[in-house]
Amino acid sequence: MWRTPAGVTEDDKLSRTETRTVLLRSIRMASQFKWWGIATAVLVTVSVLFTLSGPLLVRHGIDAGIRRGDSGALNAAVVGYLIVTVLSYIVGRVQYLTINRAGEGFLRTLRLAVFDRLQRQSMAFYDREKAGVLVARMTADIDSLAELVQWGLLQFMAAGMLLVLAMFLLVSLSWQLTLVALLVLPILVLSSIKFQRDSNRAYLEVRERVGANLSNLQESIAAVRVIQAYAREEEQIRRFEETNRDLYRSHMHSVRVSTWYFGVVEFSGIAATAFMVGLGGWLVHRGSVTVGTVVAFVLLLANLFDPVQQLSQLYNTLQSAAAALHKLFGIIDEVPDIIEAPNAAVLPPAGDLQMKSVTFSYQGGARPALSDVSLVVPSGSKLALVGPTGAGKSTVAKLMARLYDPASGSVTFGGVDLRQASFDSLRERIVVVPQEGFLFNGTVRDNLLVARPSATEAEVRSALESLGVRERFESLPEGLDTEVRERGSRFSAGERQLVALARAALVDPAVLVLDEATSNLDPGTERDIEHALENLMAGRTVVVVAHRLTTVRRADQIAVVNNATIEEIGTHDELLALEGRYAALVGAWEASQPT
């Protein structure tokens, strides 16, 4: 088959030292599969020897058998050939399995290692990395190695081995004929190098055009309503034809690159035969070599040229694999910002949540997101954070749950610095419920157990019960085992939010950090959520990023966050009496109400 060779962009291309590091590291990582690897190497050697012995047996059959009229020798050669052929099949089969064992094992190790490292990263990491890129690392990049594992490595080993052994064999048969055979090699090597370079460039060009064409297509399908509404179909079709023709042209460019190369390869192979006949025949006439040797050389020529061609094509694959591995190792090497302290303490079951002169900046943020903020949330009380977008209210909430660490100052719970707390106890005491009810693929139960995998059936039930939503979820067609479908598409936004709250109830934390939903919910669920929230918050310390006045009014303390500081703090009545920003805010809110 004509496989399009893989390609590497200039940016991705690794230096020699980098390639060596990546290679050594991959080998280290694969060391647990070393016996599979060694077995493969042995089998590849054996199978290459078998491949080479075919023409040799033919030669033996001709020279020792046919030419000398010795039918015994001929029969021996035939039987030998038959045995080698059958053994070749068996060895070929086993080596394919052993390399795949090692390779797939390696890919699995790689997947687990990269994902494990991703899981350890803090929120700050996810703020700065693009989700699409991370997903691509775990999927496209690792999957792209699969081809190398399935074919490439084996081909590489076999081609390399074949080249070396074939050379060895040819030289030992006749050094004169070997020189004849190598006459065309320079052309082949040079054009392979050029082809490898050109086809890489052409491949990248094609890849880019495919991307542009696909995104044009996707855009036009997604926007079909707008296009039809403005009667712009013909325009769009013309536009698409342009990118489509561009793609066609780049395909053709890449074909032209390979056209002459494959021509040269074909030519070299036959030309080598021509030289072999001409010069080999001359040597036979001089008596330097036998006819059988020339015949064996003609048959062995393919074993010399195929590996050269294969190796040059594999070169691109190997390069792009090295580039992918380099990126993956980059992720594995990324040290998480937030790590568990050695000898971490267990947080007390209850206590005040306190921020002491905390300053914090997001990575790349010009100004600090919080500067010198101090706050106390007494055990069992509720703090509402209000203020404009980007003023820092969510940041306060996130720091209180140690999703980030402060640059200076500290956050403590029951007197223990959160940085000194064990991860387990931290997530048992302080739970964050994000704004959108995010559901994972799986059943409702799976989604609840995400928060606490060890919870029993009774605990799940009582968590739902405590929020007053048990009935609602158990009455689903398959109860808690109902699949939520893709990202919970089976449920309304409100219902998803309820699942999210139930997760928190299952953990039964001392502190609840809530980011209140801003989106409009259907009025029916809205009431259920209100009710569930009320139950969930009862008796717990709560920090809520509030968007609704009703929520704000219920809080024991209200903090108005603005410009990275706490501008006002107090109860609803106290803040109204201040006639400051909070009062203005409430005024604006009331004015926007329909009368």
Add this chain to the structure above:
Amino acid sequence: MSTDPIATKSGWLLLRRTLMQQRRGLTVGVSIGLLWTIGKIAVPQLTRFAIDEAIVKSGSLLTWTLLILSAAIIAGLFSGMRRYFAFRESRMTESLMREKLFAHIQGLDVAYHDRAQTGQLMSRASTDLQLVQGFVVMLPLVMANVAQIIGVVIILVLGDPLLALVALLPLPFLNFIAQRFSKKIHPANLIVQQEQAQLATVVEESIAGVRVVKGFGAEAVMSERLRVEADDIQRAALAAAKIRSTFLPGIDLLPALGLVAVLGIGGHRVLNGDMTIGELVAFNTYVTLLIWPLRNIAMTIALGQRAATALVRIDEVLAEQPQISDPPQPQHLPVSQPGRSVGAVHFDDVTFSYLTDEGMVRVLEHLSLHIQPGESVAIVGATGSGKSTLARLLLRFYDPEAGSIRLDEVDVRQLPLRELRSSVGVVFEDTLLFNDTVSANIAFARPHVDSSVVRRAAQLAGAHDFITELPEGYDTILGERGYSLSGGQRQRIAIARAIVADPRVLVLDDATSAVDPTKEHEIRDALVTVMKGRTTIVIAHRPATIELADRVALLDQGTIVATGTHRELLDTNQRYRDVLAAWSAPEVGDGAVV
């Protein structure tokens, strides 16, 4: 194949029609393939004569060498050209079919697009077409292969019938094995892909849901889920490897068995003096010449089967007839003249249902609404009450089940689609921007319009200021791969787009919903200007936007239950107050702080 034979046939017909357009290129491709085959077959024959005549006997080595060299040049030349033509034609097929598919998809009605998934349509135009291309590219080669097989078999049989029979005996099995292999490996590969997709889902979720993962410390749960998927991939990949390991070395085994037989039987013939050594070597080489063509043919059959299913899927889309199309005898809209204003919209006794998974869902029932030329009417109603449906019916995205919609007294079904749609400008709630410059996005409806018109429209829509602050102003590329704007900014671009279109009737479908309430007044002024003297339908839930309209129509239970000004309805209609109250999310914080 398990697919419906009629569908398969119509799929092949589609391919044949496309290939007929390219018959000249294909013919050249096949001819070159044949020439290449001849060159390729000539080489062993030449080599054989060379060995016999020039090496064993003492003919002219130089002549034979030059002969083989010229064969090398011819074969090299044709080998490259054969490849070139095969790819040229197959890529052309792919391109042509993709364009056809695209034009067809663009012309399909909105009801079709409601049902169809973008991903599905995308894969018709990408993956499926690639399968077709992968098959077409093999066609010239396979035809040459068939010729090669026939040629080689004839030479072998003429040379030595018995030896030929022995050598060829294992080869039909090769074809059999290759087909069996493709039948087995295909599902195994699909399983691997599915497992990979499942792992991708876990990764995507762990990133999209990182707040949940971090908030609950669920890292270990996610890692465990990933381990399960990684194990599944490994298992599936090894299962596929096992299938390959059985078949692939087998493909080498069979021809090798033929070669062993040639050496054994042929060797004895040479011993008996029935054959020359050169003939034996040539025979050997000919047998190897059959291996690749047979493999190719088997592979092409497998590719053909997959291409056939792809063609069926493509054909399904192409067979879909648009439900909304130009009338056979179209009428035209009356032209605007001084003293005669245009833009009257009449909904008369309109009933309409959407087709959903749960069957037909009635949205509008005997709805009537008359809008005077130049009048602005706000449509207010609860979620799902069918407000946006009015706009879609006016644009003829759908046709009503009963009743009629008239624009300036002409039934919209009697108008050419282009004329109707360029007379009605809609600003949708979910604003789609194209991967193009700001200017091009605004001038979407009239691409050749002067840049001053674009600017004026942007100014009117309150978009000019933020546009000039963009990195490259009006030349900034927007869209998925370009600069991303906020929801409110996007909506303002969409409003500017409608202004450039200068429609007879303007529909603002929740067009200000994403605009920051504090910025809404800026757009309000713009909207007032745009609406002046122009028939406008405003679908909105913010009192500030509703108040812009001359009249409000309350939509409930699929019909207009009340009309009047915003104030009148507020004062007199309880349902109206309820609907507005349900909409107004009491928000503090964002935006409310000026």
